[in-house]
Amino acid sequence: MNLSMDVNWLLNECSDPYTLERLFYVERYAWLSLSPDMCAVISIDGQFEDVNTHWERTTGISREKLQGAYLIEHIHFDDRERALADMQRLITSDIGSTTFSFRFLCKGERHVELNWNVIFSPDHNAYFCTVLDPARDADRxxxxxxxxxxxxxxxxxxxxxxxxxxxxxxxxxxxxxxxxxxxxxxxxxxxxxxxxxxxxxxxxxxxxxxxxxxxxxxxxxxxxxxxxxxxxxxxxxxxxxxxxxxxxxxxxxxxxxxxxxxxxxxxxxxxxxxxxxxxxxxxxxxxxxxxxxxxxxxxxxxxxxxxxxxxxx
Missing domain, CATH: 3.30.70.270 (Reverse transcriptase/Diguanylate cyclase domain)
Structure with a gap:
């Protein structure tokens, strides 16, 4: 496949689902691997589809255990309504991205306040999230x-x-x-x-x-x-x-x-x-x-x- 090929053509005209699947996989893998922060792909129904390896350092939860879990299970009860409403707005309004924070349930039943930057991709039918822990060393x-x-x-x-x-x-x-x-x-x-x-x-x-x-x-x-x-x-x-x-x-x-x-x-x-x-x-x-x-x-x-x-x- 010609790497200079128009991505819009691939999305709109390509009839080969395998080609599209590989395109999305490579795109997603590169983003997850190269980000210096915690990253996650979350399905439209709130399930962790994929995460990178940084989550375990902050939350104590391995990538294998986090994949397949539902985000709502990790949001502090008092923060759930607000956080889920912010994510839903990405689908129902014209905004392209949003930021919010909530207390995330980590290993050992402890909660850590995390800052989330989220976009919703209709092409992937999923949320793409980068997540920061404000307590981490600034020059890391x-x-x-x-x-x-x-x-x-x-x-x-x-x-x-x-x-x-x-x-x-x-x-x-x-x-x-x-x-x-x-x-x-x-x-x-x-x-x-x-x-x-x-x-x-x-x-x-x-x-x-x-x-x-x-x-x-x-x-x-x-x-x-x-x-x-x-x-x-x-x-x-x-x-x-x-x-x-x-x-x-x-x-x-x-x-x-x-x-x-x-x-x-x-x-x-x-x-x-x-x-x-x-x-x-x-x-x-x-x-x-x-x-x-x-x-x-x-x-x-x-x-x-x-x-x-x-x-x-």
Whole structure:
């Protein structure tokens, strides 16, 4: 299909329902995935048709559980009449969009005040909603990965030089762990991009659980992650890396299917493997690729001049 084709022609003249279905699916998926905020597609009768992954961070409710639920079940009783009336006005009046707020029922029977921006699409016969939590950090958009909620590439570029400067002053070590998920592409190819997104979110959560307060976890992009551990002891770092490998190869349940993946980890230590952020990242990346070539699902420390065989711990 010619991508420059007039969308109005597709809507009005195309007789192939599959083409239209794919058009709407791609459009919807892109919007849900790229938005930095909570997003939802809600049917005309108030059922959550689709949501992105951000809802779980704020509400504690997973995407799988929210999909299929009805919005009215999550609106505080005292706010229902007003919120539903505002949504109905989008269908019965000439306004194109509306904004309102109400108390949303989250996991644990707690309510959180959320701000909603809503349009109604007659072509989709559904409401498209972006939802903001006013309590969230104001500058999160700049330094937070849209999908996983981890720190992003920009934050890594800001934080790592500062961590190294502090380590130089204190004469201490810093560990940089470069992590690549094994088997991620197969999940994307077989179950689709939404399942791949869910896998990335779950993997990020597992990494955060292992790393805890010992360091920071970043997602520079794709299925690659970086962990920075200040005041690093080699044995402690090896223990963390081993736990990460173990946790990331544990089975996931995604869209009611069992998914098996793994992770390859490369580790570089400051100042032994480099004294700048760039050198350390390069060293950790080389160690990670040696693990990939050596069979994956493991970790290795970087060693200068290492040949084709990884030094696995």
């Amino acid at each position: 958009l700049a330094y937070t990965d849209v999908l996983t909620g981890l720190k992003n590439r920009l934050a890594l570029g800001r934080d790592l030089p500062s961590v190294l400067a502090q380590a130089q002053e204190a004469d201490s070590r810093v560990a940089v762990l470069f992590i690549d998920l094994d088997g991620f592409k197969a999940v994307n190819d077989t179950l689709g991009h939404k399942a791949g997104d869910t896998l990335l979110v779950r993997a990020a959560r597992r990494m955060n659980y292992v790393v805890g307060q010992q360091g920071d976890t970043y997602r520079p992009g794709g299925d690659e992650f970086v962990v920075v551990i200040p005041k690093a002891d080699r044995d402690i770092v090896a223990g963390i890396a081993g736990q990460l490998v173990e946790r990331l190869r544990a089975q996931y349940i995604i869209e009611n299917k069992r998914v098996n993946t793994g992770a390859s980890l490369g580790i570089a230590l400051y100042p032994t493997d480099g004294e700048t952020a760039e050198k350390l990242m390069e060293a950790a990346d080389r160690a990670m690729y040696l693990v990939k070539r050596g069979g994956k699902n493991n970790f290795a420390f970087h060693i200068d001049g290492l040949g084709d065989e990884p030094c696995l711990d």
